[in-house]
Amino acid sequence: MNGVPDLIVIDLDGTLLCPRGQVSESNRRALAEARGAGVRIMIATGRTHVECRQILEAIDYQGPMVVASGAALIDLPSESTLDRDLMDQDDVVVLSEIMRDHDCASLILKDRHAVGYDYLIVGSQHLHPVSNWWFDAHGIACRTADSAEEDSHPEDTLRIACIGAPDLMGQAAERVSDRLGQSVSWRHWPAVGREGEVVHMLEVFGSGVDKWTMVERYAIDQGIPRERVAAIGDGLNDIQLLRECGFGIAVDNADDQVIEAADARTGCHSQDGVADAVDRLLRGWS
Template sequence: MPDRLIAVDLDGTLLDDTGRVSPRNVEAVVAAQAAGMLIVPCTGRAWCESLAPMRQLSGLSLGVFVSGAAVAEIETGESCDLAAIEPHLAHELVNHLYDLPEAVLVFRDGALAGHDYLVTGRGELTANTEWWFSSCEARVHRQDRPGPEDLHHTLRVGLVTTRSRMHPVIEEIEHKFVGRVLTHYFEAVNAPDDCDSMFVLEVFADGVDKWRGIQMIARQHGIGDDRIAAIGDQINDVTMIRNSALGIAMANAVDAVKQIADVTTEDHREDGVANALERISAGEWIV
């Protein structure tokens, strides 16, 4: 029976720049599991987008996906908990973004909707998004002007664009939908040959974050908040870093994460997760 839970982000944390788990990180996860730690992947990716790196690890049971909107079994992808956006609210969001030059990306629970992404709007998919869909083998459904009846099981509404385009879009959403949604943005996982960085805007139901999913898994295993550590680097990791008994920032983390973390580990290119797990196992970092 595990006595501690270690929540680990994927991109920029557990994964290297090629999207793989390094041999040292794999060994550290195995050793941590043997020492009684429950390792929980906590990622902005959906389950279907996380399969390749998770297959490098064994002994994983549950994960937190879509930035906390879904908790699912690692082996099957079956959802244990979902925090969907209410269909009429999802419809409002889609209509608000519909005329932008970027395609609107509606991520849905695939088991219930029959596809992973509903792509809509007048805009075009970026080359980066096309690459991402292909690399993850995402099931994509295209539909003009979806209504509320088409938007059940929506976990996230978003788009991919440049940093300069992102700010006015976010400001408009936060003004129009204040108190009804949660928004954040960060640099996308870029295609290997991309010259320009793209950024992802994500909109969730209000109250959705990774900490919500972590607590659900912890309760199932009888683990209290005082026995939870979290390792991350991005803005969607802030709540789990802040609320965990031990919040660990990657050296490559954004300032918002570093400012609230208890300690900082190495860069994700330098096996920072392995370094953190080894320090916890050695008793240098207490949780």
């Protein structure tokens, strides 16, 4: 990279966070040094801001952050929504029916700032134990309904998802592709679960939703050129971000597709790869 970036975008799980889900002192210190040098730090995560409050407090985070893999831009500490990409309610109804046919609860993520709660759960009798654990651990506010057609806030949906065994999520993903094609964006991949438990999440967004799409809109609004944006990530929802930003960096534990999309690599998330990358970026990646 030529010179120090104006904005560094950083993923959480598998990137900033160590395997125990914590921020190391080295990584925390590196972020503080970057801010002290006048570089903006932006978190871009698949989580919602409510699902990472303790992490954000640990790094003294303030300002805009990308949540739900690019479906919204949230300001902290106000927790107000600055920008968002919403789903079509007709698509949500179809998707919820597909998830019901696979005996899965539909986790319909809402714009909390607009509606006052986090998820509408359709078919709660099929809620996966991992979802119960996750909601309890993070103090997630939920409402329930028997069908997506009962949604009181259909105009405020950011994402719909379900949790289950990898093969079951793969089957549901095929149905999504067959029924809705390019009208939505989706992926199924490993979800954060309890220790030793392997589950996948199928998550579906409106067409074109991506971390980079939201970061790019923010950068344009702030007058930050694409070439002055660096990003660090590891997951499938980081591929477009790393490919399109001025300088994309994959941690060593990243998926092969992510590494291929990046311009450079840094150490893995268990060895303070973010701290090493930020230090090099502050020196012009020398």
